Amino acid sequence: MADGPPVGREAQSARLSQVLDGLERGRGAVVEITGEPGSGKTQLACWLAEQAGQRGLPVIWARAPRAGEGPFRVFRDAAGRTGLAEGSDPADPAAWYELIRQRAAGGVLLVDEMHRADPSSLELALRLIRSLSSSAPSPSPASPSPFVLVLAHRPRQSPPALLEALDLGVRTAGIVRVEAGPLDVAAVAALLDRWRRPAAVGAYGAGAPDAATAPAYALPGGTGASAAVLHTASKGLPGYLRLLVAAGFDAGLWPDRAGGDEDRLLREAAPLLAELGALSGPARAAARAAAVLGGTFRPADVARIAGLGARDGLAACAELVRADLVRPAGHGQRLAFRHPVVGQVAHADCDLPFLLDAHRRALRMAAERGAPAVERARHAEHLVHTDGAAAARVLAEGAAETVTRAPAIAARWLRLALDALPARGREVEERAAWELAHCRALIASGHIREARALAHDLLAEGGSRPADPGPAGRADDGGARLTPRLLLRAYAVCADAERLLCRYEEAEAIARTGMALLPRPLPAVLSPEATELIYEYGLVHVLRGTHDRIRPLLREAARARTEAGPSASAALGVLIAFCDVFSGDIARGAPEVTRCAALVDALPDGVAGHTPDVLALLGCAELYLERFPDARRHLQRGLDAATGGAQKHIRAHQLLGLTMIDQWAGRLDGAERRAVEAEELARAVGAPDVVTLATAMRAMTLVWARGRRYAGEAVALAARAVDVVALGRGWWATSAISLLAHAQLLGGDATGCLRTLRDGGGGDGLPQVQPAFRPSLLALMATAALAGGDAVGAERLLADAEADAGRLGLPLQWACVHRAGAQLRSARGEHAGALELFERAAEAFRGGGLPVQHAWTLIASAPATALVRGPGAALDVLARAESMARACGAALAVEEAERVRARLSADTRPALGPHPSAGPRVVDLWSALSEREREVADLAAAGLRSRQIAERLFLSHRTVDSHLGSAYRKLGVYSRTALARALGPAVPG
Template identity: 35%
Template sequence: MIPSPIRSHPYRRRPADRDLPRTPGVELSRVAGVEHLSDPVGPELAGGGGRRRQLVGREAECAALAAAVSALVEGDGRIVEVAGEPGIGKTSLLDHVAGLARANGVQVLNGRAPAPGSDVPMAALVDALDPYLARAPQARLAEIRPDHADLLNNIFPSLRLSGARSLAPAGVPAAARQLRAVRLLLEVLAADRPLLITVDDLHNGDRATIDLLCHLLDAPPRTPLLLVVAHRRRQSPARLRLALDTAGQVTRVAVGPLAECHLDALTQVPLSAGRRGVLYDLSGGNPRYLSALLASALPAGPTSEHLELGAFPPDVESALAAELELLSTTARLVASAAAVLGPEPVDTGLLAEVGGIAAEQVPVAIDELVAADLLRPVPGGGCFAFRHRVVQHAAYLATDAGWRLAAHARALAALQGRRAAAAVRAPHLVRLAVPGDVAAVEALSEAAETVVDRAPDTAVRWLGAAIRLLPATAETAERRIALRVRLGRALGAAGHPRTARAVLHEALRMVDDHPSPARAGAILLCARLERQLGRRDEAAALLRAGLTPSDGARPGDRVALALALAGVELTSGRAGQARRWAAGALGAVRHAGAVPATVRAHALGLLAAASHLRGNRAARGETDRAAALLDATLDGDLREGPESAVWVGWSEILLDRFDSAVHHLSRAIDVSRGAGRYFPLLHLLCARILAYRCSGRLVEAAADCARALRLASRTQCRELHSVATTTAGLLDVWTGVGGTGCPPASAPPTLAPPVVGLPGTLALAAYAETRLALGDPSGCLAVASAAGLPELEPWSQVGWYELFTRAALAGDDPAEAARWATRAGEVAGRLGQPSRSALAASAAARILALRDPAAAVVAAQGAAEALVRARMPLDAAHAHVIAARALVAEGDPDRAGGALRLAEELFTRCGARLFARQANSERRRLLADAPTGARKSRRQPGHSALTKRETQVATLVSEGLTNRQVAARLFVTQKTVEMHLSHVFTKLGVTNRAALVRRVHLAGLPQAQSS
């Protein structure tokens, strides 16, 4: 029996398979088993009441496809180009548009171009149409002309048009007649019912398929046909790209990388800010690469771009292996050699030696790999690199184990002959070296030291290999200690502080048996990790123990340990102890010989910061000397000692020198690149956040918060993570979230880390400010017990007392507010710091406005001027608002409006949109209440008589009762009291409780109406 042409056709799919739509979001589901977010498309496209949801992060692309389907339903056909990198999600979009079209009653046919080398003309279109043609209405197909029927029968195996005859018009080439016949076939198929045809992998299309698409671009079908094609532009023929770019009716959908915020939806697992950022950077927002990284990245928390990969998920591995299988034998060898040489750009001169092929074969193989978009030229040199790290690893896994080992040996021999750097030889050494190879140990150790800042995970692997290779003898004890100290540093930089701490404690135990110069370094690193984990007491004890044995200790080591201990004491809130240790370190510097300028600046900065916190006015000279030393330091020296800038910046912040602090902190941040400096970089960022916040640069502060959050998450630094989190939440409220200017509905109810020391105090202060800004003064005041105010340093106490003054007034407790304001004034008087005195004066002006608005105006304006001189415009704007409200109570609306306008300008300049809106609303209300044509005229009391209930409310409020107390006294709800009080304000021409109190005491209340 002769087999049917339909069954023998190589691209014929089973009808049962063709009738089942492909699963939408297949590429995204490879990442996490999720396909869509919950955004529905418009109801006009959800035929039959169905609802379809958009793909994750593809709202714009789905909207363009939905518009094309909507136009198709209305009878308008067109061509849609979906272009993007491999694995970016083009197939998911094709599946999405197919499902959307089916829901709207459109006939959908799906096709895919086969792998290159197919000899079937128009294979992609045959794949799409052939299953449908077998069951297409014969009456409709009968309309096709006989000469076209003959051509179509030759293209589509399932098509058996009757009456076909080979009657070719004279002078028309067969290829042109074939294109015209296919176009007419498409018109016939779409005549009765709109038709959608999707073609995937068009870059693999044969010449006839490309000719057909170009023909359809020149002569579009006249019936409702939507053709959606997906391709990789890098691999597509130039004439296809040109035709798509120059055609007017093409809808172009460029599928770019996903945004970082979409990673959580794709992975369905909680990601820390640090790991989310690393995964996004490594994957480039590509779903397929993200899937591979999630499944194979070793260790579980990658922290650098040079990470080790394991096995890939089967679907990702098969997709990448399919690309490699299409290569010639020589090209596969070159790709394998390039994979062995690593993810870095490959020197083509090594490919022949590593691959074991003739040198003259390499250029042709590279051309093939570039055409397949596996390798890409590196701009500015003659090197090539894989298009992605995941592709390189797939090529590496595709090699046989024995060939791979031999290739590493050939690569190592070639690199040693070229005297390559240790970091270049290390990936091969780690696979080839045997225990006892001391030369390999030295090379791996040297290589790890060169990459620890940019690739700490790689350094961890190389140092671990070096420790395993080094023989455990008495002669190698000191070397083993040094390697463990380096390993602890690399583990800490890679985001594994607990493991690093265990390694360093092991190194310290080994030092007890074999004294080593690495002892001080191990103690310093271990103490830093203890601080990173929030264990400051343990860090201080460790540093004290390191300072105890004075015999044989090097002066430089004692200076470093003393400075570290002073820093621990200062961040723990013990400024007196910090000053003593910093002074001791400064004295030891004089006996240590030649020490870097950063060390002296570090000691002076710590000494000055501790002194300023304790209210020592004589420490300005120490700050000046430290700043001068820092300015004279070269960038390379500052990069080795960035902690000096932390404390110089802090001492300048405490002196209101915010611009100078930002300058010094920014310089240190700019040079502190690399994972090994994450911890000091976090401290630098947190100090600059405070400087930005105090100086009213809220946008810059928010940017630093985002960066600090990412670093703190990566390094598991809980305390500084808390500072960045709470400050970011506060700035979101002040500046408005997402550009809307609307604060969030709520803030975190509690703080996770214990509130101790300087970082905890900063975090708690930001949290309390957030509660107050969100309208929760009681929540703000509740923080007082957690803050431990009596134990705080004077500089911090003034800020807390001013904050609680505002909170008590917002909570209708003027007596409590007066107590807080008095405390602020007392502490500020002892401290003698201009900005602290101005903040205390601002708090006093708020209390003064309750009984003497005229004096409050003078006090608030004086505080505003002092705050402007201190470069604190945000606080100055608040002082202007206090003055404006006192002026309203004085009956001077014009001057009050001017003060509010100035406050609004300052708030806007700082980026504090919340306060700017409030000032604007208050000014507009004041203008609306002002008498027409009045200019500096005192407002006449009693616009209209009060009702009996309003008189009762006004009287009780004037006696100092809160709204809650008034409600209880009158047996009404608090909302009712607020309504009556609002009416009282309007009728009496006042805008706040202070003005109402003054109005009642000076002029009494107008006669009440009968209720």
């Protein structure tokens, strides 16, 4: 028995249940179930049959056959074994009408595929519709009991008379129309989850079709992202979704093919194969020819591939349109299969001799028209094992055209081409170039480990035995050796793969070895291969945090002319500008970023995509410069270009930049979604440092969005992520550590915040932190030190922050410093000066488009506002801040506004810990701690440091800090000193 209504069809199921309720009260009805092919009409009918059976109502099935002779073919099964009375005319409509009414009386008659009805069956159905419509006269007492007539059909193929009668009945006669439209993403995700469990066969009544049973598949992942991709590919229609899953759906290959399991696809496609089998001979040939052409096609081309004359070809295509297998597509009388997977089923059903001949014809046609290499390669891939090197070169050419848009397809074509090309002889150099292109395509499609292994193999052979070009400039026949230029490219590709796997030491060593092959000083004109290697070498140093070492070399390269074209020149410029900004050299970097942005904006997407890192680097440089609209524009452009499974690693980087912008701009829901997607992509390509930063960003977003009750869990999430990163590993690590520190302070753990930043940033001055963010992080440390009662340390840190902010001159970095300075002045009792700094910081955050930080600053300023301008002004400030925070979904800021308002309203003192007189309340709070939190808090109050506690309790240092931070929040304290005061005699023992 099925476990509930069909997924995503709750509203439709409720309407069908109402129809059965009416039948039990003696009221008949007509139900129309309508929808696209694959929308699940039969499944809804089956569910209705099951529900009727559970109520003890008889169920009769009828289905329009695809072929047959004689009248009333639809209703023959419904007539039962007895059929018409002896002596009745088998063509008499009245006799059939009375028979069906008698058989269906008091139950449910389900007619599936009504759009295929023969004329006599159609006339009988129309008569039944009229008799059951609410506008028809009530039957006499001698008439059979009322029943429910269910008609499932496809509107595109249904006879006009049926459509007219049903439309009229829906408007005037109470016919119930149930539309099986596309499912939403959530329903697709739920359906995929249900398919992972063994399917349960329902008791749908006599004659129920087997299509109701659900498949038990091993599905490609269970995340929301994969459900969204499958939803788009299937158009939300469960029938097509089943086919895609059966084929082993691969987003990188879609829509060229669903996946690699054609046998399973054909097994699942039995109903679709039956549709194709019901066609006439010419139409079947046309369907197969159309499948060979793929995409959109012209009837004349179909006729030529199928070996039909022009007139017969048009007639065959017209039959395909009537059968709704193909539909008009765009202008120019072009056609396309109603869904790409329909064409793929038709293609998989072709026999091999036909396929080879058809694809050879199609390749010839494409060449005659001068079609792009991508179109020709789609046919050449089927001929590569028969037509050899000629087909292989078409595939390589097609791969070069599509690698930016569809790298997984490019990688497959290059693999096929390499299998067909000899490993020795004149093709050695050509083969080596294809192998490097194959590695690039694998990297772009997310198969980085595979690319790394292939690149190492190629480099081992080419590096140990440099090519010895003969008189013609070709390598000899001694093996797959690399020319000097290809050797440079091999080093760049190998270093790229290592970098993307976060193996920075290996990447730097490999790139440095390749750089040793370049003359120094660099030549006036750089080859594309040399430019590529220099760019990769620079990227490695940027991500290692050793960008200062590479800046002179990059500037030397920028002065040379490159043969690699405008995209490579722009990429080098962006990398140099990024290094300047990253290093805190704003005076030099800011104008360079502006110049490079203009260069990149002038590049078409296809050209910019050849250097996919450039948009991510440019967006991050603009983010450091606080140019958030420009950063969003460039990061989103890169994200839009990296579709279809392309450049997963770069997509993850772009998502991280957009996550940070969304978080600052108060779009917390969007920030969380992007962080989750970045984390999934990074895990998929095997980039642990990117996973760490994405997790830390998600944790930071969750602290803001869910408030202090969730802060402990979010901080623990970030701490677990940071625990796997070796400190001082460069940009990724320091960025993740700074986010963890932010989350710790917001969660109430000032001590943990200070320790995290000191450990991860290299000490009090944070020498290992990127200079562009150093002022705000020093200000964060000052705030944490102040919360811990160390005003002297806070003052020292704030002085360093002001000096760094002065060198940078960035408004939002200054805003963070001003806010920390205001808090320090408030602690000294300088409330007027504090309020001035608070207001300067708040205005900077407002002008920069950071509403959450704006609201947080206003909340922090409320006590000073109350002392300087009165409680009413402070309450107005809190109301503004709370309204802003609610609009952003920043629950933490809303909670803080409510807490400060309560303190102001009660005229209580601002204290770091509970009042000494609150002994009984502290005991109650102590009992609220978990056993482990009590152990950690007891030892911390006794003066032990976190590492000592960790050793004593056999815990990690991060776990101790997490428990301690949770205890701080529950007790309402912010430092170990306050913790000891708060616990006092309540501490056990």
